[in-house]
Amino acid sequence: MKVFVTGATGFIGTAIVQELIGAGHQVLGLARSDASAQKLIAAGAEVHRGDLEDLESLRSGAAAADGVIHAGFVHDFTRLQEICQIDKTAIETIGDVLAGSNRPFIVASGTALVSPGKIATEDIIPPVSPGWPRASEQTADAVATKGVRAAAVRLSPSVHGNEDKHGFIPILVNIAREKGVSAYIGEGANRWNAVHRLDAVSLFRLALENAAPAARYHASAEEAIPVKTIAEAIGRELNLPVVSISPEAAAEHFGWFAHMAAIDCPASSEWTQQTLNWKPTHSTLLEDITNGVYTK
Numbered sequence: 651m652k653v654f655v656t657g658a659t660g661f662i663g664t665a666i667v668q669e670l671i672g673a674g675h676q677v678l679g680l681a682r683s684d685a686s687a688q689k690l691i692a693a694g695a696e697v698h699r700g701d702l703e704d705l706e707s708l709r710s711g712a713a714a715a716d717g718v719i720h721a722g723f724v725h726d727f728t729r730l731q732e733i734c735q736i737d738k739t740a741i742e743t744i745g746d747v748l749a750g751s752n753r754p755f756i757v758a759s760g761t762a763l764v765s766p767g768k769i770a771t772e773d774i775i776p777p778v779s780p781g782w783p784r785a786s787e788q789t790a791d792a793v794a795t796k797g798v799r800a801a802a803v804r805l806s807p808s809v810h811g812n813e814d815k816h817g818f819i820p821i822l823v824n825i826a827r828e829k830g831v832s833a834y835i836g837e838g839a840n841r842w843n844a845v846h847r848l849d850a851v852s853l854f855r856l857a858l859e860n861a862a863p864a865a866r867y868h869a870s871a872e873e874a875i876p877v878k879t880i881a882e883a884i885g886r887e888l889n890l891p892v893v894s895i896s897p898e899a900a901a902e903h904f905g906w907f908a909h910m911a912a913i914d915c916p917a918s919s920e921w922t923q924q925t926l927n928w929k930p931t932h933s934t935l936l937e938d939i940t941n942g943v944y945t946k
Contacts, residue, residue, distance in 0.1 A: 652676040653858065654715035656702065656740070657722030657758070658695065659686040661813060662805070662847060666721055667693050669851040670858075678715055680707070680722065702740045712747040717754040717858050720744065720786075725816075734784045741786060745793030745800060755800040756857045757790040761843055761870055761917040762807040762910070769873065770843075770917040772804075772866040787866065794863035801861035803854055805869050807915060810938050811847035818842070819935070821907050823884055823944050832885035833895045833903055838878025840914035843870040846932035856926040867922045871930035874916035883936050887945040 653670055657663040658679030667677050667690065677695035680702075681687040687697045698714075700707020702722050712718050720741060724733040741757060748755055763782050764770035778785045787802045794800040808818045826832040850869040857867050885892035900908040922928055938944065 651716035654711040665851040741789040749796040801865040806845040808844040834881040841874035843917040844935040845871040849930040868919035870917040870919040883939040
C-alpha cells in the first residue's frame with residue numbers, strides 16, 4: 651500500500667520508512683525542509699512538503715495514501731500545552747480525510763505514563779491530565795468511530811539503537827560526563843521498559859497491516875530494567891563512579907530530566923506479541939550500552 655508518514659525523517663520515522671519500503675510498500679514522507687526531502691529521496695520514498703501545522707499538507711498527504719503512520723511530534727516541551735494541541739489537531743485533520751474508508755491510521759504514543767509504579771498493559775487507558783495533556787490516543791479513538799482503523803503504537807521510554815542522539819540514554823550519558831558520575835535516584839529500583847528501534851518499526855508495520863480500531867500495541871521488548879542497572883552499565887563504559895542521588899538532590903543533579911530518571915514504568919507486550927505475532931529480535935538496551943553505541 652501507499653503510506654503517508656509524518657515524522658518520516660526522525661530517529662524512528664527514518665527506520666519506519668526503511669521498514670515499509672523493505673516490505674514492499676510505497677512511502678509518501680512529510681518533509682518540512684530541503685534536507686529532509688533529500689533524505690527521503692535517498693531512502694526511496696516520495697516527498698510531500700509540509701509540516702504538522704500545515705493542515706492542508708496533512709489533508710492532501712492523507713488523501714493520496716492507502717494508510718497513514720503518524721510518527722511526527724514537536725519535541726519542544728517548554729510549550730507543552732501548545733505542542734499537544736498541534737498533535738491533536740493533526741490527528742483530527744488526517745482522521746477527517748480517512749473517515750468512512752476503513753483505511754489504517756497508526757498513531758505513535760508512549761508507555762511511560764500509562765500506569766507508573768505497576769506493569770502497564772495494553773488495556774489500560776490513562777486519562778489526559780494537566781501534567782501530561784497529550785491526547786494522541788483519545789483523539790485516535792474518536793477517529794476510529796468514523797470508520798477508520800485508527801490504533802496506537804505505544805513506544806518505550808527508551809527506544810535505543812544506532813543514531814539515537816536525543817533519547818533517554820544519551821541524556822543520561824551526557825549528564826554523567828558533565829557531572830563526572832553515573833547516577834541513579836535512591837535505590838535505583840525504579841524500572842524502564844525498552845525496545846530497539848528496528849523492533850519498534852517492525853511493530854508499526856504489523857499494526858498498519860493488521861490493526862484493529864482503537865487498539866493499543868506495546869513496543870516494549872524488555873519489560874522492566876532497573877535504572878540502577880542502566881546507570882552501572884553507563885558507568886562501566888565511561889569509566890566513571892556509579893552513585894546514588896537522594897530524591898531531594900535529584901533535581902539539582904538531573905535538571906529537567908529528574909522526573910523521568912525517577913519514573914517506574916515497566917510495560918508488558920505479551921498481548922501485542924500474541925496478537926500481531928511480533929517477535930523482537932534485535933539487541934537489548936544493555937547490549938547497546940556495553941557495545942559502545944552511546945559512548946564511542
